[in-house]
Amino acid sequence: MTSAAVPDHPWLLPGALSRGAAVARRTPRDWFVDVLCFLLALGWAVLAWRDSVRPEPDFALNAGPAWLNEVDFLLSLLLCAALWFRRRWPVGLALVSLPLAFFSVSSAAALMIILFTVTVHRPLPVAASMIGLSLLTVPVYARLRPDPTLPLWQNLAWTAVFTFAVLAWGMFVRARRQLVASLRERAERAEAEQQLRLAQARQLERTRIAREMHDVLAHRISLLSLHAGALEFRPDAPPAEVAKAAGVIRASAHAALQDLREVIGVLRAEPAAADSGAPERPQPTLADVPALIDESRAAGVRVGLAERVTAAATLPAGVGRSAYRIVQEGLTNARKHAPGAVVQVRLDGRPGDGLTVEIRNPWPAGASAATTLPGAGTGLVGIAERVTLAGGRLEHGRDATGSFRLAAWLPWPA
Incomplete structure (x- = not known):
């Protein structure tokens, strides 16, 4: 599966954007999720920065140089603000922010949210490559900011487990939303096919009625012509025969007009009127x-x-x-x-x-x-x-x- 084989869909994440598409309007749910992600990332950044500047050594885990903590905190604030654009440019934002993973503590939550967004919005190869790049930064981070409470291998293991958990969660969300979209598409297609079948049934019924009326009208009009021809060729016929022929002509014309009125009414009827269930005349x-x-x-x-x-x-x-x-x-x-x-x-x-x-x-x-x-x-x-x-x-x-x-x-x- 390639990124070209699986196009992006706005429904993969509420308010998400297809590549090259216009910006989607945020729904109330989108606003809630975005605000929550922003607050979580900002809260983690503030807590991490506060712990890094505490004088107590027990709290100064992964502290590093003072200037690095200041730069880390400022960059994490910028990354928290960039979370508002994570749906529009998830891969680009991940590539720009991944260098922070070499040294940043404060931007860890924002980085995980961005990786989760990439997994939800992009196919598995793209998401896996971003996850792989983030894992490559872990050894460098462990050297720059070693954790005195955990050995190196445990630190690497816990980071990998947490990262793969984010990948699995994002894949689950993506698969679930694809399933929901597929079911919705099937339901819409089934409804459209049902409407098409109803329209075809109406058209077939109208065609059948028109064919019936053609047979009836051709029969009646030929009788009319026959009687009219008899009157034309026998102008000296007895009055009784003339009256009888005229009566047949009148009755046939009345029946023909009635049949014509019925078929025109049916063919002009709206679908609701055509399906009203009115009984047809005996066939x-x-x-x-x-x-x-x-x-x-x-x-x-x-x-x-x-x-x-x-x-x-x-x-x-x-x-x-x-x-x-x-x-x-x-x-x-x-x-x-x-x-x-x-x-x-x-x-x-x-x-x-x-x-x-x-x-x-x-x-x-x-x-x-x-x-x-x-x-x-x-x-x-x-x-x-x-x-x-x-x-x-x-x-x-x-x-x-x-x-x-x-x-x-x-x-x-x-």
């Missing part, structure tokens, strides 16, 4: 296919139905809805592209074998552009997507007999 099933065919027959389309479905009551609702939409799209395409042709609808299936839906009509011959209804050309694309999502198969196109055939197989579990 069509396989049992509604005869009514759909009767509606086309009332519009003048010749439709034949061959239904050989066993145990239709056990058909899953999703499969039945897909079958209904396939028949609806097939009838709509027949009215658009083969007006006046006979349409054959076949439903066949049983549990375990699947459900087959087939719509067949003669290929249009010489149909004028004026009789062809406009369309977006995405109906079969939507049906193919619906069948694929259901795990089925779809075939469409001109067959060997010259007829247009739209056939789908949908899975039906036993």
Whole structure:
């Protein structure tokens, strides 16, 4: 692990700074910790200086020359003041202050606080190198300021134990804060992923509703066009037939507008409104296919139905809805592209074998552009997507007999 591999993070120590980042604002906790560290370092410096200037020999431990004690105390005061910048330049401050370890007694506490800060803020190799440099100063310090109460080896041992304790404590704090930051990052990522899943679910639901409305509106508008065309080509029709056709047109237009209003309302709804739990209107099933065919027959389309479905009551609702939409799209395409042709609808299936839906009509011959209804050309694309999502198969196109055939197989579990 290198210092480049583990970037600094402000969360490693409250109020800490990343290299090259702007100064972080101190929090109340930062102020408390900084004041406490400053007071501890200053208190130790004052006590060490007082003991060094006492006349009693028992208290004049590691005293050294008088001028050295004065210089030591002044430098320790400067180092205590520098502790306020320890989060911003921990390594630089450690390098500048390490020479004091050769002779200083008063700055010992401040030096340990700086080494602790380096361990918390910087990767282990950097912290270990600073600790190693500080240990190299111990023999020189023991020669300049020998302790009359302890042998040299004990003095070195106790200094090493205390220094490594500071290193271990700093590593523990660093690891704990990295763990907390990692857990916080995971929680934020999980929340963001949950929001993304919710947004995707809303988008998928809106797409599904839009696809349903496309099928419904295309069916109703094609019926409208068919009835309007009948009125246009038979202006001399009896008043009763005209009134009946006008009534069908009015009812179909009203239903189409209602469907359009619903889909626009859903697509414009805010997420909170979309998730309000309002019940949807009942969705069509396989049992509604005869009514759909009767509606086309009332519009003048010749439709034949061959239904050989066993145990239709056990058909899953999703499969039945897909079958209904396939028949609806097939009838709509027949009215658009083969007006006046006979349409054959076949439903066949049983549990375990699947459900087959087939719509067949003669290929249009010489149909004028004026009789062809406009369309977006995405109906079969939507049906193919619906069948694929259901795990089925779809075939469409001109067959060997010259007829247009739209056939789908949908899975039906036993």
